[in-house]
Amino acid sequence: MTSGKLTGDAVAEHNSKDSCWVIVHGKAYDVTEFLPEHPGGSKIILKYAGKDATEEFDPIHPPDTLDKFLDQSKHLGEVDMATVEQEEKAFDPEESGRLERVKRMPPLAACYNLMDFEAVARQVMKKTAWAYYSSGADDEITMRENHAAFHKIWFRPRVLVDVEHVDLSTTMLGTKCSIPFYVTATALGKLGHAEGEVVLTKAAKQHDVIQMIPTLASCSFDEIMDAAQGDQVQWLQLYVNKDRAITEKIIAHAEKRGCKGLFITVDAPQLGRREKDMRSKFSDVGSNVQSGDDSVDRSQGAARAISSFIDPALSWKDIPWFRSITKMPIVLKGVQCVEDVLRAVEAGVDGVVLSNHGGRQLETARSGIEVLAEVMPALRERGWEKRIEVYVDGGVRRATDIIKALCLGAKGVGIGRPFLFAMSSYGLDGVNRAMQLLKDEMEMNMRLIGAPRVEDLNPSLLDTRGLQGGHAGFIPIDTLGLGAYDPLEAPRFNEK
Numbered sequence: 185m186t187s188g189k190l191t192g193d194a195v196a197e198h199n200s201k202d203s204c205w206v207i208v209h210g211k212a213y214d215v216t217e218f219l220p221e222h223p224g225g226s227k228i229i230l231k232y233a234g235k236d237a238t239e240e241f242d243p244i245h246p247p248d249t250l251d252k253f254l255d256q257s258k259h260l261g262e263v264d265m266a267t268v269e270q271e272e273k274a275f276d277p278e279e280s281g282r283l284e285r286v287k288r289m290p291p292l293a294a295c296y297n298l299m300d301f302e303a304v305a306r307q308v309m310k311k312t313a314w315a316y317y318s319s320g321a322d323d324e325i326t327m328r329e330n331h332a333a334f335h336k337i338w339f340r341p342r343v344l345v346d347v348e349h350v351d352l353s354t355t356m357l358g359t360k361c362s363i364p365f366y367v368t369a370t371a372l373g374k375l376g377h378a379e380g381e382v383v384l385t386k387a388a389k390q391h392d393v394i395q396m397i398p399t400l401a402s403c404s405f406d407e408i409m410d411a412a413q414g415d416q417v418q419w420l421q422l423y424v425n426k427d428r429a430i431t432e433k434i435i436a437h438a439e440k441r442g443c444k445g446l447f448i449t450v451d452a453p454q455l456g457r458r459e460k461d462m463r464s465k466f467s468d469v470g471s472n473v474q475s476g477d478d479s480v481d482r483s484q485g486a487a488r489a490i491s492s493f494i495d496p497a498l499s500w501k502d503i504p505w506f507r508s509i510t511k512m513p514i515v516l517k518g519v520q521c522v523e524d525v526l527r528a529v530e531a532g533v534d535g536v537v538l539s540n541h542g543g544r545q546l547e548t549a550r551s552g553i554e555v556l557a558e559v560m561p562a563l564r565e566r567g568w569e570k571r572i573e574v575y576v577d578g579g580v581r582r583a584t585d586i587i588k589a590l591c592l593g594a595k596g597v598g599i600g601r602p603f604l605f606a607m608s609s610y611g612l613d614g615v616n617r618a619m620q621l622l623k624d625e626m627e628m629n630m631r632l633i634g635a636p637r638v639e640d641l642n643p644s645l646l647d648t649r650g651l652q653g654g655h656a657g658f659i660p661i662d663t664l665g666l667g668a669y670d671p672l673e674a675p676r677f678n679e680k
């Protein structure tokens with residue numbers, strides 16, 4: 185001990201599965217007994233046994249994780265970090281190439297649309313971070329179709345409408361907001377930016393946009409709520425835990441903190457196979473992120489590591505229980521067919537998000553916009569369109585995508601990756617610019633289709649015949665998307 189603190193050598197002696205200590209933010213923790221319980225497997229912890237694990241720990245775990253889940257008796261106290269040997273990092277040509285590109289990044293002003301942020305992020309993000317954010321399930325067909333589907337819908341603009349004053353404001357779940365999109369829930373914000381989700385909170389405040397807080401955020405829930413200012417509105421995205429008492433506690437806390445909506449994710453009883461994420465994790469030898477024993481295939485990527493608590497038994501019979509424990513509006517996120525929307529109305533929930541999780545779950549699930557085109561007529565037919573709010577997310581990259589969704593009857597749209605890529609490339613300035621670009625595009629396009637207010641948007645402004653043709657229809661080449669798109673790769677041969 186030096187001045188009452190542990191030394192690096194003292195910690196380094198506990199570097200095996202029989203006695204495993206790690207350092208996180210200058211404090212030592214005895215995680216020996218926790219090793220077999222770690223959802224990400226024990227290998228990733230053992231890689232840092234006796235060492236400083238802060239860099240690996242931070243993007244995946246909210247800061248209060250150890251206080252919440254590791255018994256206080258295992259908290260060993262402060263470490264004199266001057267005595268901790270920092271490991272020489274082996275030269276990584278890929279990483280040094282990335283750092284080179286970071287120095288040569290285009291100025292923020294060179295980004296004119298949301299896809300520009302994706303193109304820059306692909307060049308400057310760390311490999312595992314890019315892999316996690318950009319990946320979709322299996323062949324990534326649904327992920328690409330999410331945006332392509334908007335190209336099947338064309339406008340039927342009206343002219344000689346007074347569009348001098350355009351008003352983009354609307355209400356979502358009873359909250360007035362300046363523009364009909366929200367920041368949807370995307371996990372592990374600190375993979376892309378050291379400050380994580382609070383960057384999105386600040387930009388959402390600046391643009392009067394609602395933020396949906398992910399269960400699997402890198403920041404703690406309270407950090408994200410504390411970063412909100414004034415009457416800024418936030419929603420909670422919930423992965424339902426097998427242990428319902430934990431879920432009830434999370435919901436009660438969110439309601440007490442002032443969350444204005446509970447979005448229960450229903451399309452992920454198990455997280456999808458995102459091969460870019462798996463492949464990038466595989467290359468980081470020690471990063472066994474597979475829950476359970478180490479013999480299982482360890483190349484499951486970050487997704488599987490952080491999601492073993494999700495309850496696959498969640499079903500319609502649970503809805504009354506949710507209704508009984510919260511007054512927040514309840515929205516089912518990840519509904520993908522008319523039948524389930526009608527069931528949601530009958531179950532008395534307040535909304536649905538037509539979504540396939542950004543193409544990260546069921547491959548060849550249809551895009552939210554295509555499902556929306558089917559759902560709204562079915563609701564209107566029954567006179568139910570006012571009984572539930574319908575949202576869409578997935579592949580929204582242009583204001584015209586937002587306008588098409590609203591014309592079909594959506595209340596608003598969720599946007600995920602573009603704000604992650606803007607944050608990962610340019611931080612808060614990036615997200616602010618991305619939101620402003622969307623607002624500018626929205627104002628211009630509302631004028632051009634002859635609809636000065638959100639309530640003027642209706643199905644007669646669209647030609648949706650391209651959707652009827654199913655997937656055999658003609659789709660314009662999406663050059664921007666394809667230019668930014670990071671193609672899947674086959675297993676690599678050894679150099680020599």
Ligand SMILES: Cc1cc2c(cc1C)[n+](S(=O)(=O)[O-])c1c(=O)[nH]c(=O)nc-1n2C[C@H](O)[C@H](O)[C@H](O)COP(=O)(O)O
Nearest residue numbers: 317368369370371400449541542577578579599600601
């Ligand atoms: C891009 C991304 C999306 C995630 C996401 C993480 C990332 C990096 N994660 S995930 O780790 O489980 O896959 C979540 C999540 O925590 N919970 C959730 O409900 N949706 C999650 N989604 C889906 C998200 O809420 C939207 O449905 C999707 O991002 C919309 O598509 P775009 O990205 O094309 O806008």
